Amino acid sequence: MTEDRNILEMKNIVKRFPGVQALKGVNLNVKYGEIHALLGENGAGKSTLVKCLIGIYQKTSGEILFEDECIDNYTTADALRLGISMIHQELSPIEHRSIMENIWLGREPKTKLGLVDHKKMYEMTKEVLKRIDLDEDPKTLMADLPVAKIQMIEIAKAISYDAKLIIMDEPTSALTNKEIEQLFIIMRKLKEEGKSIIYISHKLEEIFTICDTITVYRDGEYIGTERVSDIDTPTLIKMMVGRNVNELYPKVKCDIDDIKLEVNNLASEGAFKGVSFNVRKGEIFGVAGLVGSGRTELIETLFGLREKTYGQIKIDGKEVDIRNPQEAKGRKMALLTEDRRLNGIFPMLTVFQNITIANLSRYKNKFRLFNHKEAIRDVNEYIESIQIKTPSIYQRMENLSGGNQQKVLVARWLMTSPEILIMDEPTRGIDVGAKAEIYKLIGILAEQGKSVILVSSELPEVMGMSDRIMVMHEGRVAGILNNSKDLTQEEIMHYATGQIIEDKAEYM
Numbered sequence: 001m002t003e004d005r006n007i008l009e010m011k012n013i014v015k016r017f018p019g020v021q022a023l024k025g026v027n028l029n030v031k032y033g034e035i036h037a038l039l040g041e042n043g044a045g046k047s048t049l050v051k052c053l054i055g056i057y058q059k060t061s062g063e064i065l066f067e068d069e070c071i072d073n074y075t076t077a078d079a080l081r082l083g084i085s086m087i088h089q090e091l092s093p094i095e096h097r098s099i100m101e102n103i104w105l106g107r108e109p110k111t112k113l114g115l116v117d118h119k120k121m122y123e124m125t126k127e128v129l130k131r132i133d134l135d136e137d138p139k140t141l142m143a144d145l146p147v148a149k150i151q152m153i154e155i156a157k158a159i160s161y162d163a164k165l166i167i168m169d170e171p172t173s174a175l176t177n178k179e180i181e182q183l184f185i186i187m188r189k190l191k192e193e194g195k196s197i198i199y200i201s202h203k204l205e206e207i208f209t210i211c212d213t214i215t216v217y218r219d220g221e222y223i224g225t226e227r228v229s230d231i232d233t234p235t236l237i238k239m240m241v242g243r244n245v246n247e248l249y250p251k252v253k254c255d256i257d258d259i260k261l262e263v264n265n266l267a268s269e270g271a272f273k274g275v276s277f278n279v280r281k282g283e284i285f286g287v288a289g290l291v292g293s294g295r296t297e298l299i300e301t302l303f304g305l306r307e308k309t310y311g312q313i314k315i316d317g318k319e320v321d322i323r324n325p326q327e328a329k330g331r332k333m334a335l336l337t338e339d340r341r342l343n344g345i346f347p348m349l350t351v352f353q354n355i356t357i358a359n360l361s362r363y364k365n366k367f368r369l370f371n372h373k374e375a376i377r378d379v380n381e382y383i384e385s386i387q388i389k390t391p392s393i394y395q396r397m398e399n400l401s402g403g404n405q406q407k408v409l410v411a412r413w414l415m416t417s418p419e420i421l422i423m424d425e426p427t428r429g430i431d432v433g434a435k436a437e438i439y440k441l442i443g444i445l446a447e448q449g450k451s452v453i454l455v456s457s458e459l460p461e462v463m464g465m466s467d468r469i470m471v472m473h474e475g476r477v478a479g480i481l482n483n484s485k486d487l488t489q490e491e492i493m494h495y496a497t498g499q500i501i502e503d504k505a506e507y508m
Helices: 046-054 076-082 099-103 118-130 147-160 177-192 204-210 233-241 295-302 325-330 351-356 372-385 402-414 432-447 459-465 489-496
Strands: 006-017 020-031 035-039 061-066 084-087 165-169 196-200 213-218 221-227 259-268 272-280 284-289 310-315 318-320 333-336 420-424 451-455 468-473 476-482
Touching: 006 046, 020 035, 020 046, 020 196, 020 213, 035 046, 035 204, 035 233, 046 076, 046 084, 046 165, 046 196, 076 084, 084 147, 099 118, 099 147, 118 147, 147 177, 177 196, 177 204, 204 233, 213 233, 221 233, 233 432, 259 295, 259 451, 272 295, 272 451, 272 468, 272 476, 284 295, 284 432, 284 459, 284 489, 295 420, 295 451, 325 333, 333 402, 351 372, 351 402, 372 402, 402 432, 432 451, 432 459, 451 459, 459 489, 468 489, 476 489
Parallel strands: 020 221, 035 196, 035 213, 084 165, 165 196, 284 451, 284 468, 333 420, 420 451
Antiparallel strands: 006 020, 006 061, 213 221, 259 272, 259 310, 310 318, 468 476
């Protein structure tokens, strides 16, 4: 249970890098047995602060007290010995090693002869997995586990260090609602044991569900700390972005024109079947459904990433056969993928290279050489028009915030002049300010007459932006709903969970 004593005090923490001051004298106090949220837009300083805490960075100045002891100039190994552990957003398991080898890497129990005691390690692993209600064979290879289980193994690893303070960075970004509920049960159990958790997430509904206290940063500065019970969402958003976000979903009602895309009885074996819908010019067509409903597989089939089993796709009234992404691009289609890190960005390449990479042929001159001057002009125009924050077009993508990486991907596809733009989870893992900018951009694209398919697991997002919403359940269309002011999240969930299945979808 929460004690009225601090396990951690970070006072006036300053961190300077060459040419930039990332932290400007920020504070953080975390109590024993408390779940404490760190909030702020990308670039606010959250990651820098916890990296200073875990020993990845050394602070420039300031004071860190852990269990009333001043700690300074320490490494990540020292932090672990003290009882400070971190579960990173980017999971990096050793895939072809077992669960127990991953948990005890570098700390393997030894026999009297100095060999690894596999039997003891197996029993130790069973015990630590039991603490988080995970019934997995310790010998299972990490490569055979889904992302949610890998996330749980990371928690088990933190517990195995007997960590007193656990930092969780976006732990739910790849979890289903059911898995998130399980994670929250484990977090509450850890809290009951007196463990403290620093929780970093852009999902405000999670913060209000699981956290006790919130500390907000903006532009490397400390803004304030509030009890969750004493603050509401509008106030919290204002603290984070420095302005009122009265209209998070700036959807402009557009003139919805003729049918642009028509899908009839489409199927892909093992993923979905019998899917029919249409999307008009200037329309934002939402696609909702629980994980496993077939949403992503559907758009992969539309874009030629997945083979269709049967069915018909029409663009501008003409049937088309799209067998690969190159053919989809030739049909003026674009796809913003669900996982920008896995199959979107090229982190080691520059912003310039990431934007132009899907449209290199556009810049070949008559000698078939690349016209750098013209490409640089266009890239700079996109950076300015959709407000990508980067010091240079030659900045490496890995150095940009998540929101700006997402904008770069949007710029990449806009450069291909698409008429049908498919966006799969376009705001996953980005902060509320960057979300508003992405939403504004989606609205502008619809105003320009483009057809937008918006796939999202966040119901407020899909309801806030879409003209109509197609809800999928177990590979089928449960219903297509007009997005009126009377539509509720509960009604959509009835369709998504299969409680309501319409015999016939209604097309506008």
